[in-house]
Amino acid sequence: MTTNDFSPGHVPHLEPGDAPWTDAELQLREKLLADESVPPASLEADIWSAMDRPSAPVSSGRFVALAVASGLAALAWFWPADVSETVDAKQAPTIQEATHVGDKMASGVQEEATIDDEALAPLLEAAPEEVASDVARSAPSEMPDGNGAQHDEGMTSIQGLGVSELKGGNEGERFPLKQDSTPVQQERREATLEVKQ
Amino acid sequence: MDDELKDLLERCKAEERSAQTALYRRFSSKVFATALRYTDSRDEAADIAQESWVKVFRHLTKFKEFNSFEGWVRRITVNTAITHYRRNLKHRYHDDVTETLATPLDLEASKKADFTMSEIHTAMSALPKGYRTVVQLYLVDGYSHKEIAEMLGVDINTSKSQLSRGRKQLQSFLAAMSQRAKPADEAGRALDP
Numbered sequence: 031m032t033t034n035d036f037s038p039g040h041v042p043h044l045e046p047g048d049a050p051w052t053d054a055e056l057q058l059r060e061k062l063l064a065d066e067s068v069p070p071a072s073l074e075a076d077i078w079s080a081m082d083r084p085s086a087p088v089s090s091g092r093f094v095a096l097a098v099a100s101g102l103a104a105l106a107w108f109w110p111a112d113v114s115e116t117v118d119a120k121q122a123p124t125i126q127e128a129t130h131v132g133d134k135m136a137s138g139v140q141e142e143a144t145i146d147d148e149a150l151a152p153l154l155e156a157a158p159e160e161v162a163s164d165v166a167r168s169a170p171s172e173m174p175d176g177n178g179a180q181h182d183e184g185m186t187s188i189q190g191l192g193v194s195e196l197k198g199g200n201e202g203e204r205f206p207l208k209q210d211s212t213p214v215q216q217e218r219r220e221a222t223l224e225v226k227q
Numbered sequence: 228m229d230d231e232l233k234d235l236l237e238r239c240k241a242e243e244r245s246a247q248t249a250l251y252r253r254f255s256s257k258v259f260a261t262a263l264r265y266t267d268s269r270d271e272a273a274d275i276a277q278e279s280w281v282k283v284f285r286h287l288t289k290f291k292e293f294n295s296f297e298g299w300v301r302r303i304t305v306n307t308a309i310t311h312y313r314r315n316l317k318h319r320y321h322d323d324v325t326e327t328l329a330t331p332l333d334l335e336a337s338k339k340a341d342f343t344m345s346e347i348h349t350a351m352s353a354l355p356k357g358y359r360t361v362v363q364l365y366l367v368d369g370y371s372h373k374e375i376a377e378m379l380g381v382d383i384n385t386s387k388s389q390l391s392r393g394r395k396q397l398q399s400f401l402a403a404m405s406q407r408a409k410p411a412d413e414a415g416r417a418l419d420p
Contacts, residue, residue, distance in 0.1 A: 054342070
């Protein structure tokens with residue numbers, strides 16, 4: 031903004047095609063530039079109180095904004111890595127052994143649950159014993175004997191379905207599902223599952 | 228720049244309150260008049276003037292002595308006023324503009340007229356706010372269309388068209404004033420012995 035010229039003789043430059051300044055306009059300019067108006071008496075005191083008020087320098091404000099922004103950027107950059115590490119190390123579910131619910135129901139065996147989440151452990155430990163005994167009372171005793179075995183048998187039948195029974199399915203034919211007389215030997219292995227984000 | 232002002236500025240740079248008071252009292256009426264040109268209320272003009280003076284004192288070290296101090300203070304005041312204007316623009320409705328053009332005869336009459344400050348203020352305040360701002364920035368404070376476009380956040384052509392329309396309206400207001408003043412002058416002359 032260095033083009034301003036407030037000298038009395040100066041006339042602002044006009045664009046080509048503009049009508050020249052009239053005498054009235056130039057008179058208006060001169061008078062407005064020389065105009066004075068007495069400000070309210072309170073203004074002076076207001077200025078000094080505004081001057082005395084401590085104001086945070088702009089540079090420190092910028093510094094704080096920059097620090098916050100870079101902190102957020104760093105957090106956003108490292109956040110996914112932290113989560114995956116946590117999941118891999120601590121929270122990855124591990125299937126140790128396939129168990130049949132029916133077996134346990136039938137035998138009434140109660141096993142202690144292993145709690146992987148360390149944060150939840152103290153809460154569960156603090157649970158009243160009444161709750162645990164209620165759970166133990168309700169689950170196995172209300173299940174009639176033999177249901178577990180039947181359920182187990184059904185599972186075995188489906189799992190042991192011979193591959194040959196599915197032949198022709200691709201050609202639109204329908205074959206009744208038959209139960210194999212000799213169920214296929216099942217092999218149970220330990221499996222691990224990794225969850226990656 | 229006179230020696231007294233130079234000395235005053237040096238003491239102001241050293242944050243001497245008595246010098247700051249003296250500087251304020253020397254230029255306060257000019258600053259307030261500039262602020263008043265860009266607003267309709269004295270309260271807002273006082274706010275603009277206060278902000279401007281705080282800026283003047285805080286940035287006084289940036290002032291170069293070979294420039295006009297009054298011009299430097301005026302630029303700060305105008306920039307502060309424009310910041311207020313843009314802030315208020317969000318809450319203002321569009322001005323309806325009725326164009327009335329002065330005839331060549333009116334313009335001829337306005338040439339000879341000697342307008343009072345009151346008439347000039349009346350003519351300026353009769354302009355729609357947008358036209359008035361551009362006319363003042365260009366005609367009075369000497370900003371270019373490019374600078375006005377940047378300050379107001381508008382296109383350069385908008386600045387040009389607002390100036391052109393504003394000037395036409397201003398000319399017709401001033402011409403009408405000079406026409407009204409004429410019969411009064413003639414009547415006054417007739418009464419003179």
